[in-house]
Amino acid sequence: MIFIAPKIVLNFGSYLWQRENNSSPQATKYTNAETQITLTAFSFNQCPIMQRKKPEALRPVGPISDKKIRVAIADQHPIVIYGLLTLLRGEHDIDVLFTSLSPNDLFKKLHLHEIDIVICDSNFTEDLDVKGTQLLRTIHRHMPHVSIVFYSANLTSHQIAEAMEAGAASVIRKSEQDFSLIVHTLRRVHSGSFYLQPSISHEILSSFLSGRQKNSSWHSLSAREKVVIQLICEGYSIKQIAHELCKSPKTISNQKTMAMRKLGVTNDIQLINRVKELRYELASEAENKEA
Numbered sequence: 001m002i003f004i005a006p007k008i009v010l011n012f013g014s015y016l017w018q019r020e021n022n023s024s025p026q027a028t029k030y031t032n033a034e035t036q037i038t039l040t041a042f043s044f045n046q047c048p049i050m051q052r053k054k055p056e057a058l059r060p061v062g063p064i065s066d067k068k069i070r071v072a073i074a075d076q077h078p079i080v081i082y083g084l085l086t087l088l089r090g091e092h093d094i095d096v097l098f099t100s101l102s103p104n105d106l107f108k109k110l111h112l113h114e115i116d117i118v119i120c121d122s123n124f125t126e127d128l129d130v131k132g133t134q135l136l137r138t139i140h141r142h143m144p145h146v147s148i149v150f151y152s153a154n155l156t157s158h159q160i161a162e163a164m165e166a167g168a169a170s171v172i173r174k175s176e177q178d179f180s181l182i183v184h185t186l187r188r189v190h191s192g193s194f195y196l197q198p199s200i201s202h203e204i205l206s207s208f209l210s211g212r213q214k215n216s217s218w219h220s221l222s223a224r225e226k227v228v229i230q231l232i233c234e235g236y237s238i239k240q241i242a243h244e245l246c247k248s249p250k251t252i253s254n255q256k257t258m259a260m261r262k263l264g265v266t267n268d269i270q271l272i273n274r275v276k277e278l279r280y281e282l283a284s285e286a287e288n289k290e291a
Helices: 078-088 103-110 132-142 157-166 180-190 198-209 223-233 238-245 249-263 268-290
Strands: 015-019 027-032 038-042 069-074 094-100 117-121 147-152 170-173
Touching: 069 078, 069 103, 069 180, 078 094, 078 180, 094 103, 103 117, 117 132, 117 180, 132 147, 132 157, 147 180, 157 170, 157 268, 170 180, 223 238, 223 249, 223 268, 238 249, 249 268
Parallel strands: 069 094, 069 117, 117 147, 147 170
Antiparallel strands: 015 027, 027 038
């Protein structure tokens, strides 16, 4: 059977096609007197080709899910919580179920609510000797389905790598000025991805390629650099250290800069945090040797 345009008498060379009496408005039949070949002309919408069902792959699988991303915010500072709440309330697909100002309160509420993501300060702990990564591991141990987004003011590339290794789905700096990045991160994490903002990814990669991670131990520092950063951690200024060590402020400043470069940090807060980590690592090494 051949499908041709509707209601047209065709003349191919010497062959004349005449309309049959049993034709209908939807399908007109034409017969050739010599060959007895019959052609049927369908109106466009009635053509069998147009009546075929759509392939299953093109059909909607089901209703589009309107389930929101269930978020909890954990931070010691109410003003930080308020800022995040204000930002996230305007998002149609994000629902902040609760906030917490302490780890104990966080764990209680996590047992009462089904949560997808916790935005948590990396130092969210009541014990100053307990690192945020330990809190992260505890949450993962009891609630493996909950994703953690670390939110911190100062994190070194070493600390970020440590957090990701402990199970953080993402790390965001509080200094981030592009607020939309926070929302974007939550959506990426909820989709099942690990995500780092481009600037942090670049920093970690640069640190790795420059070999900082290999040299970021206490043993990489010179004796003078160790003394300088120890005094800085105790609250001494460059001028005071120079006076104590009988050196020029410029010399002390250069030694501090060199030590920070070796440790992969960029400011005093990061330096102090890194020194705390190194002391913890040295204490652990000493305990292992004694054992």
